[in-house]
Amino acid sequence: MHEALTIGQLATRSGVAPSALRYYERLGLIRSQRTGGNQRRYARTELRRVAFIRISQQVGVSLEEIREALDSLPSSRTPTPDDWAALSRSWRDRLDEKIRLLGKLRDDLDGCIGCGCLSLQRCTLYNPADSLAAEGPGARLMLPRPDSDPAPA
Amino acid sequence: MHEALTIGQLATRSGVAPSALRYYERLGLIRSQRTGGNQRRYARTELRRVAFIRISQQVGVSLEEIREALDSLPSSRTPTPDDWAALSRSWRDRLDEKIRLLGKLRDDLDGCIGCGCLSLQRCTLYNPADSLAAEGPGARLMLPRPDSDPAPA
DNA sequence: CTCGGAGTTGAAGCGCACTTCAACTCAAGG
DNA sequence: CCTTGAGTTGAAGTGCGCTTCAACTCCGAG
Incomplete structure (x- = not known):
C-alpha cells in the first residue's frame, strides 16, 4: 500500500527539506502517524498541506497565520x-x-x-493603517509613530 | 536653517526608529554628515531614501537589493x-x-x-523557475529538488 | 547477522532586520 | 556650572524560519 509516506518521500515530493517538515510538524502545521519504530509516516493528504504552506509563505504569510488557517480544517476527518x-x-x-x-x-x-x-x-x-502587503521579512512591523501624526485631533 | 535633520527628527518624520536608521546607514542605504560633536545630520533628501526603503521592503525586497537600487542614484550630486x-x-x-x-x-x-x-x-x-514573488521571509529560498524533476532529460 | 542509508532527537547555529543595553558625549536651559 | 534629554558606540539580544550537528535507532538488502 502506498498510502503512507516517509519523511524523505514527502520531502522529495513536496520539495521541502525534511528538517523543514519536522519544523512544520513541531509548529502544528502538519501531522504524522508513527511506526512501531517511531518513524514518521505521512498520509498523502499532508502533501496538500505542505503545498498550501509553501504557497502561502510565498505571498508573505507567516507560519503562525498559516497554522491558524489550517486549524480551520477538520482535524478528525480527512479534509x-x-x-x-x-x-x-x-x-x-x-x-x-x-x-x-x-x-x-x-x-x-x-x-x-x-x-x-x-x-x-x-x-x-x-x-x-490599511495593513499593507508583505509586512517585511523582519521581526517588526512598521509603526507609524503617533507623535508625527498629521491630524492629532 | 532647516536643512539638516537630527536622527530623532528623521525618525519622527519617517516613522522609522533611530536604531533602524543607524542600521540602514551602516549598510549604506542612507548617508549623513556629522556635526563637530559627531552627531548625525541628515539632508532632507534622505527622507526620500527612507521612504523608498520602507516602501520597497513592504513589497518583499531585501535591504541588500534596495541598497543596490539606491546605488544607481548619483552619489556626488543630489538626485x-x-x-x-x-x-x-x-x-x-x-x-x-x-x-x-x-x-x-x-x-x-x-x-x-x-x-x-x-x-x-x-x-x-x-x-x-520564474523566481516567484515574495521569496519567503526566511533565510532560505525554495529549492526545487532536482531528484523529483518530472522531466529529467 | 551485518551493513549502510534513512530516520530520530535536542541543541546549537545562521541570516536577516532590527532592538536593547551600557557607557559614554553633546547641546541647550536655568 | 549643573542638569537633562538627545545622541554616540559596540556588543549582545530577539524573532522567524529554518539548517546543521552529534549521537543515536530503524529497517531492508545481501
Whole structure:
C-alpha cells in the first residue's frame, strides 16, 4: 500500500527539506502517524498541506497565520475538497487584497517618489493603517509613530 | 536653517526608529554628515531614501537589493526628480511582475489546491523557475529538488 | 547477522532586520 | 556650572524560519 509516506518521500515530493517538515510538524502545521519504530509516516493528504504552506509563505504569510488557517480544517476527518475550497477562498481574498495594495503602491510610487512630496506623513504609501502587503521579512512591523501624526485631533 | 535633520527628527518624520536608521546607514542605504560633536545630520533628501526603503521592503525586497537600487542614484550630486523617476520605473516593473505572479497564484490556488492534484511536481505553483514573488521571509529560498524533476532529460 | 542509508532527537547555529543595553558625549536651559 | 534629554558606540539580544550537528535507532538488502 502506498498510502503512507516517509519523511524523505514527502520531502522529495513536496520539495521541502525534511528538517523543514519536522519544523512544520513541531509548529502544528502538519501531522504524522508513527511506526512501531517511531518513524514518521505521512498520509498523502499532508502533501496538500505542505503545498498550501509553501504557497502561502510565498505571498508573505507567516507560519503562525498559516497554522491558524489550517486549524480551520477538520482535524478528525480527512479534509474534503470542499474544506480546501473554503480555505483557498479565504486565501484568495487575501491575495486580492495584496494585489490591490501592490497596485496602489505601484501607482503611487511614480506619483510620490518621483514628485517633490518630501513630507510623506499623509502619503498613502506611508499610511499602513490599511495593513499593507508583505509586512517585511523582519521581526517588526512598521509603526507609524503617533507623535508625527498629521491630524492629532 | 532647516536643512539638516537630527536622527530623532528623521525618525519622527519617517516613522522609522533611530536604531533602524543607524542600521540602514551602516549598510549604506542612507548617508549623513556629522556635526563637530559627531552627531548625525541628515539632508532632507534622505527622507526620500527612507521612504523608498520602507516602501520597497513592504513589497518583499531585501535591504541588500534596495541598497543596490539606491546605488544607481548619483552619489556626488543630489538626485534629481529624474533620477528618482528612473529608479521608480524599474521598481514599477518589479511590482508589475509581483502583481502578475500574485494573480497567477490566486487563480491557480482555487484550481490546484481545491482540486485533486496531489502530485504537485508540475504544478505551476510549485515551479519557482520564474523566481516567484515574495521569496519567503526566511533565510532560505525554495529549492526545487532536482531528484523529483518530472522531466529529467 | 551485518551493513549502510534513512530516520530520530535536542541543541546549537545562521541570516536577516532590527532592538536593547551600557557607557559614554553633546547641546541647550536655568 | 549643573542638569537633562538627545545622541554616540559596540556588543549582545530577539524573532522567524529554518539548517546543521552529534549521537543515536530503524529497517531492508545481501
